[in-house]
Amino acid sequence: MNIQFTAQQLALRDELRAYFARLITPELKAECERDMGEGGGPLWREALLQMGRDGWIGVGWPESWGGRGMTPLEQFVFVEEIMRAGYPFPFLTTESVGPMLAEHGNDWVKQEIVPKILKGELLISIGYSEPGAGTDLANLKTSAVRDGDDWIINGQKMWTSLAHFCDYTWLAVRTDPNAPKKHKGISMFLVPNSDPGWSCTAVHTLGGVRTNATYYDNIRVSNDHLVGELHGGWKLITGQLNRERLSLINFGPISQLFNQVTSWAINTELPAGGRVADQPWVQMNLGRCRALIECMKLIVYKQSWAMTTGTLQMADASAAKVYGSEGFIEVYRRLGEIVGQAHLLRTGSPQVSAEAGRIERLYRTASIITFGGGTNEIQRDIISAAGLWMPRASR
Amino acid sequence: MDFGFTPEQQEVQTLARQILADRVSAESLAAYDEYQAERFDSDLWRQLAEAGLTGVAIGEQYGGMGFGFTELALFIEEVGRSIAPVPAIMHCVAAALPIQQFGSEGMRAAFLPAAARGELLLTAALTEALNENPANPCNTLARVDGEDLLLSGRKFAVPFAHQAQRILLAARTAQGVAVVLLDPQSRGVTLTPLESTTFEPQYQLDMESVKVPAADILCASGGEAVMQWISERTATALCAHQLGATDFALRLAASYTSEREQFGVPVATFQAVGHRMADCYIDVECLRLCTYQAMSLLDSGSSATTEVQIAKIWAGDTGHRVSYATQHVHGGTGIDRDYPLWRYCLWMRHNEMSLGSSSMHTAQLGARLAAGQAQFS
Numbered sequence: 001m002n003i004q005f006t007a008q009q010l011a012l013r014d015e016l017r018a019y020f021a022r023l024i025t026p027e028l029k030a031e032c033e034r035d036m037g038e039g040g041g042p043l044w045r046e047a048l049l050q051m052g053r054d055g056w057i058g059v060g061w062p063e064s065w066g067g068r069g070m071t072p073l074e075q076f077v078f079v080e081e082i083m084r085a086g087y088p089f090p091f092l093t094t095e096s097v098g099p100m101l102a103e104h105g106n107d108w109v110k111q112e113i114v115p116k117i118l119k120g121e122l123l124i125s126i127g128y129s130e131p132g133a134g135t136d137l138a139n140l141k142t143s144a145v146r147d148g149d150d151w152i153i154n155g156q157k158m159w160t161s162l163a164h165f166c167d168y169t170w171l172a173v174r175t176d177p178n179a180p181k182k183h184k185g186i187s188m189f190l191v192p193n194s195d196p197g198w199s200c201t202a203v204h205t206l207g208g209v210r211t212n213a214t215y216y217d218n219i220r221v222s223n224d225h226l227v228g229e230l231h232g233g234w235k236l237i238t239g240q241l242n243r244e245r246l247s248l249i250n251f252g253p254i255s256q257l258f259n260q261v262t263s264w265a266i267n268t269e270l271p272a273g274g275r276v277a278d279q280p281w282v283q284m285n286l287g288r289c290r291a292l293i294e295c296m297k298l299i300v301y302k303q304s305w306a307m308t309t310g311t312l313q314m315a316d317a318s319a320a321k322v323y324g325s326e327g328f329i330e331v332y333r334r335l336g337e338i339v340g341q342a343h344l345l346r347t348g349s350p351q352v353s354a355e356a357g358r359i360e361r362l363y364r365t366a367s368i369i370t371f372g373g374g375t376n377e378i379q380r381d382i383i384s385a386a387g388l389w390m391p392r393a394s395r
Numbered sequence: 396m397d398f399g400f401t402p403e404q405q406e407v408q409t410l411a412r413q414i415l416a417d418r419v420s421a422e423s424l425a426a427y428d429e430y431q432a433e434r435f436d437s438d439l440w441r442q443l444a445e446a447g448l449t450g451v452a453i454g455e456q457y458g459g460m461g462f463g464f465t466e467l468a469l470f471i472e473e474v475g476r477s478i479a480p481v482p483a484i485m486h487c488v489a490a491a492l493p494i495q496q497f498g499s500e501g502m503r504a505a506f507l508p509a510a511a512r513g514e515l516l517l518t519a520a521l522t523e524a525l526n527e528n529p530a531n532p533c534n535t536l537a538r539v540d541g542e543d544l545l546l547s548g549r550k551f552a553v554p555f556a557h558q559a560q561r562i563l564l565a566a567r568t569a570q571g572v573a574v575v576l577l578d579p580q581s582r583g584v585t586l587t588p589l590e591s592t593t594f595e596p597q598y599q600l601d602m603e604s605v606k607v608p609a610a611d612i613l614c615a616s617g618g619e620a621v622m623q624w625i626s627e628r629t630a631t632a633l634c635a636h637q638l639g640a641t642d643f644a645l646r647l648a649a650s651y652t653s654e655r656e657q658f659g660v661p662v663a664t665f666q667a668v669g670h671r672m673a674d675c676y677i678d679v680e681c682l683r684l685c686t687y688q689a690m691s692l693l694d695s696g697s698s699a700t701t702e703v704q705i706a707k708i709w710a711g712d713t714g715h716r717v718s719y720a721t722q723h724v725h726g727g728t729g730i731d732r733d734y735p736l737w738r739y740c741l742w743m744r745h746n747e748m749s750l751g752s753s754s755m756h757t758a759q760l761g762a763r764l765a766a767g768q769a770q771f772s
Contacts, residue, residue, distance in 0.1 A: 001397060001398060001399060001400055001401070001404065001465055001687060001690075001691055002396065002397045002691055002695070003396060003397075003398065003684075003687055003688040003691040003692070004396060004691065004692065004695070004697070005396055006396065009396065073396060255771035256771075258770075258771060259770045259771055262764050262770055263770075265765070266765060266767055275765075277764070277765035278765065280758070280761075282761070282765070283758060283761025283762050283764065283765050284754075284757055284758060284761050285761070286760075286761045286764040286765065287708075287756075287757035287758060287759075287760035287761030287764065288757055288761075290701075290705070290760055290761075290764060290769065291704075291705045291708045291709065291757065291760065293771070294685065294702075294705045295681040295684060295685060295705075295709070297771075298681075298684035298685065298688055299680070299681070299684060301396060301398075302398045302684060305396060305397065305398045305399075306398070309399065315676070316680070319673075319676060319677045319680055322673070322677060323677050323681070377666065377670070379673075380666075380669065380670040380673035380674070381666065381669060381670075381673075383672075383673035383676050383677070384649070384663070384669035384670070384672050384673045384676070385669075387673070387676050388645070388646070388649035388672055388673075388676060389649065389650075389653070390649050390652060390653050390661075390663035390664075390669055390672060391653055391661050391663050391664050392664060392669070393660070393664040393665070393666070
């Protein structure tokens with residue numbers, strides 16, 4: 001046991017910080033801010049391609065895939081640092097769907113899709129939820145029907161985030177409507193968002209972030225687009241979600257925000273005398289947040305390590321997701337208290353500071369991950385069943 | 396970065412767990428309830444010593460196993476899992492370790508071999524009334540008397556004070572802070588037995604011009620740093636003990652609710668119950684990771700003040716929440732003295748409140764942050 005970065009890992013972190021300090025220009029940062037921390041703009045695209053050319057996107061991938069052959073821990077450090085630098089990295093593509101495609105895809109997927117992901121040339125949105133299938137995902141109705149050598153896809157998905165600038169959708173469809181158990185009749189497809197039968201409409205959310213409803217109207221794809229086994233999609237969905245849950249809890253940005261608010265509190269005088277940081281309740285808030293974020297860091301590092309050693313536990317991925325998502329909300333609230341009424345000002349307002357505007361927006365967007373990526377109630381069910389061997393109620 | 400255990404660490408864990416599981420049970424612990432007997436199983440202590448565990452972090456030249464702080468803390472975690480009636484934290488961590496680290500060759504040779512063999516018992520008096528900072532003794536003063544020191548003052552709630560051959564403690568001198576090994580048999584020492592929530596033997600220690608000979612002075616000045624060193628390791632050991640205790644209580648509750656039926660089904664199948672246990676699982680995992688991080692940093696000699704404070708905050712919060720949640724899901728069984736859980740709840744409280752509560756450490760961490768320290772790197 002040695003819970004510290006090695007000298008090589010520290011050197012990698014320093015190298016990445018220097019690299020991102022050059023790559024993330026003020027113009028790019030402004031574009032990302034305008035896009036609500038989602039990305040998709042032209043400067044954002046160009047920076048992603050640059051990272052691909054420089055061989056960073058697959059730092060923890062085997063060299064045979066075009067990666068640098070380091071471990072998932074180095075891969076995590078890379079994502080942590082890029083998010084800390086304020087770049088909305090498309091981790092759903094690179095960290096969750098990408099590895100599933102590399103593991104389960106056929107030759108076409110492995111030759112045409114995966115290398116482009118590592119070059120930053122190809123983005124994938126995720127099509128799971130439907131109007132009648134959310135937490136009970138196995139109830140999904142979108143279908144793929146065999147037609148000669150091809151498949152014809154019809155249906156509607158909800159909350160297909162990022163789809164309006166992605167190239168493909170990782171789509172869960174029903175291929176066996178007669179399967180005795182609902183989740184046994186589901187398969188995974190890669191569907192091109194460029195198909196004329198594909199369309200989307202925007203859904204605007206509290207946080208200002210756009211998501212989408214997406215529609216699939218008689219889309220014809222070849223059998224190459226089927227990923228993994230026919231009717232064997234459920235395993236791929238849960239595998240992807242485990243990776244997504246880990247990726248959602250990236251502590252890079254929140255530790256950065258914590259440091260910024262702490263420094264602001266130290267350096268800001270109160271008109272009535274003393275500094276913001278001199279107030280006992282401010283110190284208590286800082287102490288609580290510091291202890292909370294420390295655990296977030298350790299949880300994700302341990303899981304990255306567990307991926308390296310092949311010992312990642314389902315209960316721990318769910319624990320990371322519950323702890324992290326609820327922790328983000330707590331930290332945004334407590335840091336917001338320290339900044340005070342100023343953090344009710346939106347970015348772009350006169351008199352708003354960078355930290356205040358960021359907290360204003362983050363507090364509005366934070367609720368999404370307590371239910372996104374699998375609602376926290378389901379995660380707690382998984383923890384009690386898989387982590388503590390407690391029986392579950394049948395559903 | 397490596398979260399796994401080495402084969403040696405696994406051996407220490409397995410050895411300790413086997414002996415303690417074999418020797419400690421709800422029935423054996425019942426003998427000490429309400430101070431019917433002194434809560435110190437000397438046979439078990441001897442057996443742990445024979446297995447090498449009391450000297451796990453004492454150097455091989457003094458008859459110990461020569462392992463580091465990580466292995467010692469893993470042993471303490473197992474003591475917590477069994478809430479064994481042995482003075483492991485005070486003897487091994489608070490007293491033997493600093494003798495090895497800061498003592499003269501003569502002092503080490505005098506105490507460590509017998510301490511490793513379990514023949515000599517050491518303890519430490521770390522706190523005073525209303526003063527839980529071991530590095531800042533306020534109520535204990537030392538005067539220089541030739542080569543010796545004369546101590547006067549009072550220490551609070553000293554575990555095993557009357558059985559120990561030496562009590563490590565800090566006293567304020569004209570120059571600063573001295574750290575000594577006090578012989579409780581010395582003239583001028585008064586021990587008043589206290590009754591603690593856990594039934595641990597604890598004493599108020601009063602000193603009236605007690606002579607400490609030069610050979611028993613660990614350091615005559617500069618003791619603040621020594622006591623801070625001890626405080627961080629002892630706090631981390633309390634976290635490890637808390638980890639063992641909370642992990643055991645959590646698994647006991649998970650297993651009980653899986654068997655206990657109401658409305659014709661196991662109560663574990665109710666989401667309200669399962670989710671409360673899931674929250675405990677997360678709490679215990681957080682405590683585990685913070686504790687292991689503090690252990691690992693201390694073992695490598697790195698600065699760990701921030702990480703120890705964070706671990707102790709989690710030890711308090713996790714202990715409090717796991718104690719009440721596990722009692723609650725057991726219903727009346729959880730507080731029934733014929734069922735093992737209730738004693739664990741007392742130890743969770745002990746670990747929560749010893750060497751500073753969560754709020755105290757949070758305030759201290761906050762003050763350090765306000766002073767420009769402890770930010771994320």
